[in-house]
Amino acid sequence: xxxxxxxxxxxxxxxxxxxxxxxxxxxLSVLKRTGLRFESERALKLFKNNGCQVDYSNKRVRxxxxxxxxxxxxxPSSYHVGARNxxxxxxxxxxxxxxxxxxxxKSINLDTWEPKTPTRKEYYDAITILDALENNHIVPWYTPWxxxxxxxxxxxxxxxxxxxxxxxxKFICANYSMGCEQFNIKMAKAxxxxxxxxxxxxxxxxFYSDAVESAYRIVNAGFILLLVSGSVYGGTSPSTxxxxxITGNAEIIAGLTLAQLIKPGTRVIAxxxxxxxxxxxxxxxxxxxxxxLHQTAFNQIWRKYGVPTDGGVSYPSSKKIDYQAAYEKTINxxxxxxxxxxxIWIQGSLYGELAFHPVQAIIDDDLVGxxxxxxxxxxxxxxxxxxxxxxxxxxxxGHYLGKAHTRKWWxxxxxxxxxxxxxxxxxxxxxxKKDCIDNAKKEYERILSTHKVAPPLTDKQESEIxxxxxxxxxxxxxxxxxxxxxxKNYKKDLKSSNYPYS
Amino acid sequence: MDNEILKNLxxxxxxxxxxxxxxxxxxxxxxxxxxxxVLNEMTKAIREVGDGFGRxxxxxxxxxxxxDAMSAATPIIEEEIKxxxxxxxxxxxxxxxxxxxxxHSIGKTMxxxxxxxxxxxxxxxxxxxxxxxxxxxxxxxxxxxxxxxxLMTMTAPEQRKVIKFLEDEGLRKGIKIMIGGGAxxxxxxxxxxxxxxxxxxxxxxxxxxxxxxxx
Numbered sequence: 001x002x003x004x005x006x007x008x009x010x011x012x013x014x015x016x017x018x019x020x021x022x023x024x025x026x027x028l029s030v031l032k033r034t035g036l037r038f039e040s041e042r043a044l045k046l047f048k049n050n051g052c053q054v055d056y057s058n059k060r061v062r063x064x065x066x067x068x069x070x071x072x073x074x075x076p077s078s079y080h081v082g083a084r085n086x087x088x089x090x091x092x093x094x095x096x097x098x099x100x101x102x103x104x105x106k107s108i109n110l111d112t113w114e115p116k117t118p119t120r121k122e123y124y125d126a127i128t129i130l131d132a133l134e135n136n137h138i139v140p141w142y143t144p145w146x147x148x149x150x151x152x153x154x155x156x157x158x159x160x161x162x163x164x165x166x167x168x169x170k171f172i173c174a175n176y177s178m179g180c181e182q183f184n185i186k187m188a189k190a191x192x193x194x195x196x197x198x199x200x201x202x203x204x205x206x207f208y209s210d211a212v213e214s215a216y217r218i219v220n221a222g223f224i225l226l227l228v229s230g231s232v233y234g235g236t237s238p239s240t241x242x243x244x245x246i247t248g249n250a251e252i253i254a255g256l257t258l259a260q261l262i263k264p265g266t267r268v269i270a271x272x273x274x275x276x277x278x279x280x281x282x283x284x285x286x287x288x289x290x291x292x293l294h295q296t297a298f299n300q301i302w303r304k305y306g307v308p309t310d311g312g313v314s315y316p317s318s319k320k321i322d323y324q325a326a327y328e329k330t331i332n333x334x335x336x337x338x339x340x341x342x343x344i345w346i347q348g349s350l351y352g353e354l355a356f357h358p359v360q361a362i363i364d365d366d367l368v369g370x371x372x373x374x375x376x377x378x379x380x381x382x383x384x385x386x387x388x389x390x391x392x393x394x395x396x397x398g399h400y401l402g403k404a405h406t407r408k409w410w411x412x413x414x415x416x417x418x419x420x421x422x423x424x425x426x427x428x429x430x431x432x433k434k435d436c437i438d439n440a441k442k443e444y445e446r447i448l449s450t451h452k453v454a455p456p457l458t459d460k461q462e463s464e465i466x467x468x469x470x471x472x473x474x475x476x477x478x479x480x481x482x483x484x485x486x487x488k489n490y491k492k493d494l495k496s497s498n499y500p501y502s
Numbered sequence: 503m504d505n506e507i508l509k510n511l512x513x514x515x516x517x518x519x520x521x522x523x524x525x526x527x528x529x530x531x532x533x534x535x536x537x538x539x540v541l542n543e544m545t546k547a548i549r550e551v552g553d554g555f556g557r558x559x560x561x562x563x564x565x566x567x568x569x570d571a572m573s574a575a576t577p578i579i580e581e582e583i584k585x586x587x588x589x590x591x592x593x594x595x596x597x598x599x600x601x602x603x604x605x606h607s608i609g610k611t612m613x614x615x616x617x618x619x620x621x622x623x624x625x626x627x628x629x630x631x632x633x634x635x636x637x638x639x640x641x642x643x644x645x646x647x648x649x650x651x652x653l654m655t656m657t658a659p660e661q662r663k664v665i666k667f668l669e670d671e672g673l674r675k676g677i678k679i680m681i682g683g684g685a686x687x688x689x690x691x692x693x694x695x696x697x698x699x700x701x702x703x704x705x706x707x708x709x710x711x712x713x714x715x716x717x
Contacts, residue, residue: 105685115687115689153659178603202605208605234562234563235608239563277562279561279562279563280558280561280562281701281702282562282608282609282684282702283684483663483666485666
């Protein structure tokens with residue numbers, strides 16, 4: 001069982017009780033007065049049968065307070081999640097925080113910082129890195145990249161999941177797109193792993209059929225549903241943090257109501273994936289400080305609801321592994337951790353969702369180590385207060401360096417970074433002026449030459465995964481979602497001596 | 503009086519006043535002001551906002567606010583142009599839409615407004631548009647430019663499909679293709695054989711002019 005990091009002090013809170021009550025009341029009002037649009041006949045029927053007011057002409061569902069409160073109560077506040085290797089299982093909820101890798105559409109060239117499409121080998125290698133990183137507990141969907149060279153877009157998710165299952169035994173996620181969740185579920189079951197899949201609202205206040213259909217599949221498979229509010233405040237939700245919390249929470253609550261009506265007690269996690277809008281480009285303003293404020297308030301409200309939270313999304317706007325990337329990532333992940341996010345996104349990303357690099361993931365793992373140390377707080381007891389020792393050492397020339405107490409405690413109290421440069425000037429000059437990026441690059445090579453996934457897939461599991469992939473390929477080909485040109489390149493890739501690369 | 507109405511209409515657009523711009527457009531029609539002159543004044547106003555955005559003095563909410571105010575007045579004036587049987591000089595016809603599987607419309611609609619303001623005839627097909635529908639519209643309107651939007655990485659490849667479809671139909675040579683949206687990069691645009699890409703709405707207008715040789 002992975003323990004993650006347990007916070008031993010009160011979480012950071014920025015809302016007063018009155019403010020929480022006002023936002024909750026506002027959320028209930030949106031659910032009841034404005035309602036949400038559900039593009040799904042069967043969801044509309046289910047809501048109607050459970051006391052919601054459903055307008056079939058515009059697919060609008062209005063939720064009574066009683067049903068909402070009841071479904072919130074049905075959500076477990078803490079639960080076990082199963083990885084392929086039980087040693088990597090986790091318990092989500094309460095005071096515990098786990099960290100997960102982020103993702104990008106492209107890799108980057110570390111010399112020019114230009115984006116580039118990753119190859120199959122780079123994709124699999126990056127998963128090996130994430131599997132090896134001590135503080136990366138989850139290898140989610142789209143991670144490390146949304147796809148890789150020569151893979152048709154519709155096959156990106158099943159191929160990505162297969163790669164994650166082959167090269168990592170940590171908890172894995174897979175998302176939905178074009179019905180791929182049916183193959184994802186089969187693959188996870190074939191290797192005895194659980195999955196987390198999202199049910200994402202299309203803000204404002206809309207759920208499309210693909211999200212609803214995926215939710216039905218995931219809930220019925222008994223897996224975990226991540227309910228997402230992915231609004232961009234100013235664009236798809238009000239520009240104010242309070243207003244955006246209300247629409248976001250209304251979306252998540254509508255989603256979890258559906259999940260609990262399908263199967264009571266379904267494990268859900270509420271995700272804050274909303275960002276302020278970059279009012280120059282229209283993109284989300286990745287790295288903005290408003291994300292920290294939003295996340296902190298979100299955690300405070302959802303703690304009241306008794307539902308675990310996901311977020312602390314540490315996408316930087318920076319395109320380089322640099323000072324900007326560091327402060328953007330640190331502020332948002334740290335605020336997320338201090339305010340009680342249960343699963344935080346951090347390792348590997350650059351420039352929002354547009355780039356990922358495993359070297360960045362290695363550096364981020366050190367950052368997570370530091371945050372994790374902070375969450376453990378300060379132990380205050382007879383031994384740590386060390387009154388007898390203080391008395392024994394006394395004033396100068398006394399010192400603490402050679403004491404057994406020091407040897408026992410210093411490593412517990414500090415976090416010794418693995419990749420940061422902490423050399424003295426003379427050492428640093430002599431060692432070739434290496435920085436944390438150089439050190440992480442070296443670690444990248446070391447991991448790839450030494451790390452082995454434990455346990456690897458058995459031959460039977462491997463063959464099942466391959467059969468499911470083949471089934472998916474045929475399915476999408478038949479549906480006309482893989483063009484002949486895409487298929488030509490893909491086929492070449494499948495026949496390469498490197499396939500499947502693990 | 504005429505000048506006063508035009509001045510106020512321009513002001514309404516610059517101040518993002520949707521109801522004001524619509525009622526001033528109606529007033530302009532009632533006062534029988536030449537609708538081409540009115541449209542020209544509106545175009546000047548929206549360009550001013552676009553230039554302010556380009557200089558970094560205005561922001562997206564300003565651009566969208568002005569575009570909305572412009573959109574409220576445009577149909578009223580266009581109807582009057584049609585009623586009078588006169589025609590606005592057009593820079594060319596552009597077919598515009600968000601690709602199949604993608605329902606994002608904010609950026610696409612903003613581009614449509616700015617292109618209309620610039621003097622293009624814009625046929626906005628909407629969102630979630632299948633390749634066949636794009637091709638059908640290109641044929642029907644004898645378009646000069648096809649503009650496609652995709653916000654999501656998963657839907658961006660749909661743009662490639664549309665281009666392939668145009669090639670198969672033998673229509674590719676006769677039309678310029680520009681693409682946009684959050685998931686698009688220059689590299690992607692080149693890769694799928696589009697003629698141009700710009701990340702901003704005012705940039706898209708400049709690109710459209712460039713593509714038809716009227717920079």
